[in-house]
Amino acid sequence: EKVEITKEQRALIKAILDAYNRHQIPQDVTKKLLQEQYSAEENFLLLTEVATSQVQVLVEFTKNIPGFLSLDREDQIALLKGSAVEAMFLRSAQVLSKKMPSGYTEVLEERIRKSGMSEEFMTPMFNFYKSIGELHMTQDEQALLTTITILTPDRPYVKSHEAVERLQETMLDVLRKLCVLQHPQEPQYFARLLGRLTELRTLHHYHVEMLTSWKTNDHKFTPLLCEIWDVQ
Numbered sequence: 001e002k003v004e005i006t007k008e009q010r011a012l013i014k015a016i017l018d019a020y021n022r023h024q025i026p027q028d029v030t031k032k033l034l035q036e037q038y039s040a041e042e043n044f045l046l047l048t049e050v051a052t053s054q055v056q057v058l059v060e061f062t063k064n065i066p067g068f069l070s071l072d073r074e075d076q077i078a079l080l081k082g083s084a085v086e087a088m089f090l091r092s093a094q095v096l097s098k099k100m101p102s103g104y105t106e107v108l109e110e111r112i113r114k115s116g117m118s119e120e121f122m123t124p125m126f127n128f129y130k131s132i133g134e135l136h137m138t139q140d141e142q143a144l145l146t147t148i149t150i151l152t153p154d155r156p157y158v159k160s161h162e163a164v165e166r167l168q169e170t171m172l173d174v175l176r177k178l179c180v181l182q183h184p185q186e187p188q189y190f191a192r193l194l195g196r197l198t199e200l201r202t203l204h205h206y207h208v209e210m211l212t213s214w215k216t217n218d219h220k221f222t223p224l225l226c227e228i229w230d231v232q
């Protein structure tokens with residue numbers, strides 16, 4: 001059937017894309033990834049600094065998602081805490097899948113591989129990065145997929161499940177139409193995008209163990225990361 005994006009949905013896409021582009025990690029933070037030192041300690045420190053900046057950017061982006069601020073205040077926090085890791089996998093995936101002419105791809109991969117993380121997480125993590133790279137998502141698809149991840153109703157401690165589900169469904173409907181219109185040769189494209197969300201859940205579980213293994217090797221996180229990831 002003829003797929004049509006309504007005026008309201010166009011406005012929604014514009015609002016989300018503008019917010020996504022407006023809130024980026026400052027250059028002076030990401031530039032540090034290009035400096036010379038490559039010790040495991042230095043890599044971990046730099047990744048911690050970028051991740052902390054990414055969380056701040058994520059909070060600002062989330063506040064601009066239409067409807068988010070009208071959710072229960074505690075639910076807003078629960079959604080941010082529950083989705084931060086997944087949103088950061090998506091963001092770092094844009095960088096690592098050479099989607100951005102940023103020159104960070106090689107250095108970021110090197111720093112992640114040599115940050116004291118145990119080998120067992122490397123394979124699933126870099127498989128994910130590869131699978132994202134193969135999708136050739138447009139900017140608006142990336143922004144919407146991140147939005148949909150944030151608006152996942154079944155995060156721990158979310159009280160008004162239905163309110164979040166309604167918001168997420170609005171975004172899913174827009175993304176579905178965008179996929180049909182922007183990838184007409186790939187009828188399964190939308191389904192493939194949603195499959196990435198499932199992969200993100202698995203990576204989220206791996207990430208909890210990654211944090212524990214870093215903690216046991218006495219790695220320090222920033223107060224913001226400790227708060228959002230419930231690390232003591």
Ligand SMILES: CC(C)c1onc(-c2c(Cl)cccc2Cl)c1COc1ccc2cc(-c3cccc(C(=O)O)c3)sc2c1
Nearest residue numbers: 025030044047048050051054085088089091092095104112
């Ligand atoms: C605390 C730290 C050691 C950590 O623990 N787990 C993870 C993690 C790792 Cl490894 C992989 C995936 C997810 C997480 Cl959460 C991390 C590092 O997380 C991040 C998070 C975001 C970004 C954005 C980047 C980035 C670079 C250049 C340009 C841009 C850009 O947006 O322009 C972004 S790098 C980066 C690193």
